[in-house]
Amino acid sequence: YLAVVIDLCSRKVVGWSMGSRMKAQLVCDALTMAIWQRQPKTGLIHHSDRGSQYASKDFRRLLKAYGFKGSMSRKGNCWDNAVAESFFGSLKQERVQWRHYQTRYEAQQDVLDYISTFYNSRRLHSYLDYMNLNEYEQKLLGMKKAA
DSSP states (O other): OOEEETTTTTOOOOEEEEEESHOOOOOHHHHHHHHHHHOTTTTOOEEOOOOOHHHHHHHHHHHHHTTTTEEETTTTTTGGGGHHHHHHHHHHHHHHHGGSSSSHHHHHHHHHHIIIIIIIITTTEEGTTTTEHHHHHHHHHHHHHOO
């Protein structure tokens, strides 16, 4: 299983965790990585589907500890979590469906390679006027400095 945290502004995967079971600890680890990478301010809104791991006491406690708010999708509505759904679709279509992994470790390494060396750094996104995520973030930083 793969849990990700995606920055809605840039579409960059800023936190991820992989494991053999989709438990609360998996999503907590992904959020902790995102917090470590981005140092977000209180008031951040974390969007997710209605999975039990996101409704768990541990995950809600983590959100509360940092002053974040949880926002879960409505039952049966994938559009509320469309950015994450789109990422997983891209991962499957662009990488996983074309590979035959011999071990779980090999699969994990390949997925992490996809995120770090392709998706976050080279993949062009139509939402971002066909820039890659790093270019888009640099553009935003330049605009912020100019303001």
